Amino acid sequence: MADRTDKDVVLRLDSVDKKYPGVHAINEVSIEVRRGEVHALVGQNGAGKSTLVGIAAGSVTADSGAVEIGGARATNPTPQWCREQGLAIVYQEPALLPDLTVAENMRLSMPEHLRPAVESQISWADEILEQWSNVASIDPTTPVRELQPDARFVAEIAKALAEEPKVVVLDEPTEHLLPAAVTELFRLIAELIDAGGAVVYISHRLNEVKQIAHTVSVLRDGALVGTFAGESVTEQDVVNLVVGRELTRTYTREAARTASLADTLLEVTDFSADRFSNVDFSVRAGEIVGFAGVEGQGQREVLRALGGLTSNRGTVSLADRAVKTSSPTAALDGGIAYLTHDRHNEGILPGLSLRENASLSAFDRVSRLGVIRRYRERKITSETFASMRVKAPSPEVDIATLSGGNQQKVVLSRVLMTESNLILADEPTQGVDIGAREEIYSILREASVRGAAIIVLSSSAAELEQLCDRVIVFSRGTIAKELSGEDLSEHGIAQAVLSATSTRSRVETTLKKVTLGRRIARNDLAPAAILAAATVLLAFVAISQSDFYFTSRNFGLVLPLLAILIFFAMAQQVVMMIGGIDLSVGPLAGLLVVVGSFVLSAYRSPVGMVLGLLVLVVVAAVVGLVNWTLAVVVKINPLIATLVTYTAIQGIAYLLRPLPEGTIDPVFLSHISNKIGFVPIMVIVAVAVAVILEYSLYRTLFGIRLRATGSDHNTADRVGVRTKLVALAAYIGCSVLVVPAALLLMTQAGTGNAGIGDSYTLASIGAAVLGGASIFGGRGSFIGACFGAVLVIQINTVVQFLDLPLYWQQWLLGGLTIAAAALYSRARTLTERK
Structure with missing residues (x-):
């Protein structure tokens, strides 16, 4: 030393x-x-x-x-x-946050003295990524969730070196x-x-x-x-x-060739999709076939299509029986098991044990009449783990606690436990050490000896040479060459790959051209535009039923309700950004109204009224602190944590005011309910707050950290975001935003009413989700939440104008919320897949 x-x-x-x-x-x-x-x-x-x-x-x-x-x-x-x-x-x-763009990820991890201004982060990131332009074309405005693994690594390495x-x-x-x-x-x-x-x-x-x-x-x-x-x-x-010992290859391709191959097991005919066409090949029972080619030539897409992960057309026959590859489940039912190359996002299930991860696709082997036979499950998984030499304290530990290589072994165990006729192995030894690599080769060969057909996709020509009986080389979505016998060597594979295409070896997983449709789908403000259109459509429906709808008197009645719901929706949006939901916002408003009946009562001095407002803010902040403690420190699920707070707050409010009583100062309330024409000042304030919060979400470091925490709090921790403090600010911010909503409710009640805010809990969640908020965190828009609130109020208004029963308000709100969540999720999923 x-x-x-x-x-x-x-x-x-x-x-x-x-x-x-x-x-x-x-x-x-x-x-x-x-x-x-x-x-x-x-x-x-x-x-x-x-x-x-x-x-x-x-x-x-x-x-x-x-x-x-x-x-x-x-x-x-x-x-x-x-x-x-x-x-x-x-x-x-x-360590990239999936819901942040490449540029935002790069800026977030920079030391303070190197961090660029927000307005220049895109050009700054583009300049750094330009060093990789000969191998990767990455748009710094692309959300990381849309990048394939190879592009993510390029962005991560570029970020670190910067x-x-x-x-x-x-x-x-x-x-x-x-x-x-x-x-x-x-x-x-x-x-x-x-x-x-x-x-x-x-x-x-x-x-x-x-x-x-x-x-x-x-x-x-x-x-x-x-x-x-x-x-x-x-x-x-x-x-x-x-x-710790002298390692020799115990199972090689040459040794395995002593066994003759059986009849054709897999027959693929006229197989086509977006990235490949007219692919025809067959694999015999006991044969291992390799897929090779420059990245982006269609070989991975063919493998994923056979596994049912992408849409395709053509004929796939296994053991003389047609197999559907319309979904992973259909492919698995037909005898096809797929091992993904993207272990982190498609392979492991964090939160489940090794045993549960491994047996997930082999329930038919470990269950009877739909009931898991625990002893058999443990026996089969333990034997498989032993053969794979999985290093773990116990099969019951969370798979997320294992090293990457051991996670790969567990995922491979899941595939082997299906005992499928066809195994599709995409980079099977990725992240695996030299000793385990030889073991995996041996295990795959043993599976082939038992009669399975195996297709291996690997970027390593040496691996394909050692493992495969035959190698198929792809170019531009079609089969360009097939290697076997003496031609199947590392040099021969490399030569075939390079001569098969003139395409540069570039990362093809990022977008060369961002279409208008894709820009709209990825923009968090897109839902706001949809909601605005729906609101206008409903307005025409209401106008067709009554002339009263489009009058200042009607707006004078509706807009105060809108201001209340906007504040509730923005409060909910803050905590949903970190992946939480606050069920306590409604009862909190009721508690604040009750407290207001004591601290904002009539005949107080201006100083007393200011102190009363401070009391309301402190009460709200304390509730936010309690929610944060339960959800983040004690680690109770946010729904359960805030439900506990919901009950406690409601109990306290009714203890203070069992019945509506106490008078809130009418002069103070008159200031809160002031209008400019027929537009309440608080509506203008609410919209201004929404614009400020929206700007902060994308243009300030705290806003980016808020989105990062909700996107993936473990990764955010690793890049230096203090996620617990960010979550504390979110929960307290959510509760404090309820204060102006409570003040507006005071103008309606004029007295201490403990139950006045209860109905706004679900309405606030509905408005935020309609506005594009993800219940998993990381995505959403305060302006979208505003438009969500507008649509909710519009639904309630139109239902009354159409003379429908009031329960239609709940039906329409619930139905639209579910439809919106499904639509936004589907749109984003399609965007990521493309």
């Missing part, structure tokens, strides 16, 4: 230790990374690599030890502190990258090293490690095996250190 005063050391982990229940993840590890050095960190899945770099980046808290970056030392660093000291990290799963770090940590950076992008990454790493920076490089691809690493540290079972000069160890040395 070098002397601790060495000025060249830019990152030092000093005796860091971390334990999880049943696992000693990091065992007293000390590592130094020096300026001008690529320091590789290698080890099997579960060896502790990602935990160690998480500690270095402040996203994982060590039980003991210290982190030192550029001479600054901390025993409990935060992501923000690490970033400010000069550490940037690219995680194995990109932070001008002293040391950058790259956790499996090339798993999703095309060869051209890997070359570009290595070029940028070389530039960073030449400029005096440092890189911590984590990879299972030992050829890459040998290519760029100056120093290699090996982890095994959470402990540091040793640190070696890169030129002093061979690939085989590193493999043996990683696995």
